[in-house]
Amino acid sequence: MAVPATAAPQLIDLHPAAADLEALVVQGMERQPRQLPAWLLYDAEGSRLFEAICEQPEYSLTRTEVALLESSGPAIAAALRNGQEQPAVVLEFGAGNARKASPLLRALEPPAYVALDISRSALEATCTSLQAAHPATAVLGICCDYAGASGLPPLAALTDRRRLGFYPGSSIGNFEPHEARSLLGQFRRLLGPSGLLLIGVDQPKAVERLEAAYNDRAGVSAAFARNLLVRLNRELQGNFDPASFRYQARWDALHSRIAMALVSRRAQEVRLAGRSWPFQAGEALITEYSVKYGPAAFEQLARSAGWQPLGRWSDPQDDLSLHLLAQADSP
Ligand code: AVI
Numbered sequence: 001m002a003v004p005a006t007a008a009p010q011l012i013d014l015h016p017a018a019a020d021l022e023a024l025v026v027q028g029m030e031r032q033p034r035q036l037p038a039w040l041l042y043d044a045e046g047s048r049l050f051e052a053i054c055e056q057p058e059y060s061l062t063r064t065e066v067a068l069l070e071s072s073g074p075a076i077a078a079a080l081r082n083g084q085e086q087p088a089v090v091l092e093f094g095a096g097n098a099r100k101a102s103p104l105l106r107a108l109e110p111p112a113y114v115a116l117d118i119s120r121s122a123l124e125a126t127c128t129s130l131q132a133a134h135p136a137t138a139v140l141g142i143c144c145d146y147a148g149a150s151g152l153p154p155l156a157a158l159t160d161r162r163r164l165g166f167y168p169g170s171s172i173g174n175f176e177p178h179e180a181r182s183l184l185g186q187f188r189r190l191l192g193p194s195g196l197l198l199i200g201v202d203q204p205k206a207v208e209r210l211e212a213a214y215n216d217r218a219g220v221s222a223a224f225a226r227n228l229l230v231r232l233n234r235e236l237q238g239n240f241d242p243a244s245f246r247y248q249a250r251w252d253a254l255h256s257r258i259a260m261a262l263v264s265r266r267a268q269e270v271r272l273a274g275r276s277w278p279f280q281a282g283e284a285l286i287t288e289y290s291v292k293y294g295p296a297a298f299e300q301l302a303r304s305a306g307w308q309p310l311g312r313w314s315d316p317q318d319d320l321s322l323h324l325l326a327q328a329d330s331p
Contacts, residue, residue, distance in 0.1 A: 022236055022273050029277050033261075035286035038174040039118050039145060041224060043231045047096060047122040049224040056216040064315050065168055065200050066099050068322055072313040073107030076198065079311045079324055080108070080164065087196060088161030089114060092168075093146045093187065096122045098129040100168040104198070105134045110164070112138045116146045147175065147183050163191045170202035170320065173257070173291040177301065180291070184305035188327055197307060197325040204292040205319055207251045214249035214258050214290065222247035225262055225287045238272035245285070257291040295321055303328070 021040075028036040042050065054062035080087060088111050092101050095115030105113060113130065117123040120143045127141040165187050172180050187197055204210075214221050225247050229240035245262035252259050264279035271277075279285075293301065298321070299309045307325035314321045 025232065025236060026273055026275070029272065033284050033286055034277075036228065038288040039147065040231065041228050041287065042096070042117075042119045042122070043227070044119065044121040046224060046227050046231065047119045049220060049227055051097060052220045053216065053224060056218060056220055058212040058216045059214075059221075061170060061202050061213070061320060062099070064317075064320050065170075065322075066103065068200075068313060068315045068320065069100060069103040069168070072322060073103050075313065076104070076311070076322070076324065077107045080196065085162050085194075086110075087164035088112060089163045090166055091116065091163055091191070092166040094118075094167065094169065094171050095126045095141070096169075098126045098133070100200075101126070101130055101166065102133060104166060105130065105137055108164075109134075110137055112140070115139070115141045116144055117141070118143070118145050147179075147186070163195045165191045165195060165197040165199075167197065168200035168322075170200050170290070170292075172199060173202060173293070174288055175291075176289060177291065181301060181305045184302060184307060188306050191327075193327055193329070195327060196310070197323075199323050199325065200320060201293050201298045201323060202290070202320050203294050203318065204256055207253075210251050210258055210292070211249060214260060221249060221260075225260060228287055229262065232272055236273040238270065240270050240272070241268075244268060248284070255289075255291065256293070256297070257289045259286065260288040260290070261286045295323075298323060 024037055025040070028034065053059050087108070090101070090104065090108065090110045090112070091114045093116050095101060095117045096119065101113065101115070113134070115123055115126050115130070117126070123141045123143050127139050131139040167187070172183070175183055188195065191197065226242040226245065229238070229242045229245065232238040233240050244265050246265055247260070248263050249258055249260045261284040264281060264283045267281045268279050269276050270279060295312060302309060302323065302325050306328045308328045309323060310326045311324040312321050
């Protein structure tokens, strides 16, 4: 069934319920070291702060990827055509803004585009601006945790035609490798046997550049991390004092990742979700990892999840790659 073109984008809200949120947070607070799911960073204020991070001079990932999508759009479209039926639907996972989908939609002109994101405010903005810029493409937004245990919404109802998953921004790096593998497997099931995946992956580079990108001078990355505590206070009746936590982002060469944490400045007890949690001075709450994969390491991960590499495009500095993947057992 084709998705009808409409002037206004449609929105479906499958946002996790508060009870799920509480269970996830309690689980994360009990980990050693304490670690919360990265998607919790993206409430309305977190999404706004993340957009501001993307504008910081030290954080070049977004600018590099948008430029790469602009320059390689026609080559990607040609690789997708390559004797096969053109994908009818582009599904973007984590569609926090319209900047990355726009060049792709211009190059592919698909009949339908489905945006999935955890942040309803970001999703609404993305869908509204994409629908206005691409009136011939039917735009649908689904507010959900596309990586969550509840799985993805039953999108088979939307179309039985070929699907292209689009996962830009190197968000795959915000999952630990075993989670990244299972997410790639989840995408494979959602996209179906003829499905394809175009994924943006940030690569390892000089440590100074990496650490600067996550420690911008304006302090936006630090505000982004601290906003998580503000969110927990609001949604789970917490009493975190954000100022009593210092933001830290360091390169961990062993795991090829930036580890971002809020480190308690002093010994303290925090109340959250009706329980109390002790923090020692110097104790870290991990807010996020950002794993960086070189091309070979990423292709190995993709293969382990049942994908086979079809093509790769990279920027002139070889900072970031766009990998095009097909199902390993595709028809
Ligand atoms: C969304 N994601 C790919 C960002 C990253 O680079 O890992 C999140 C981020 N956190 C702080 N700065 C950027």
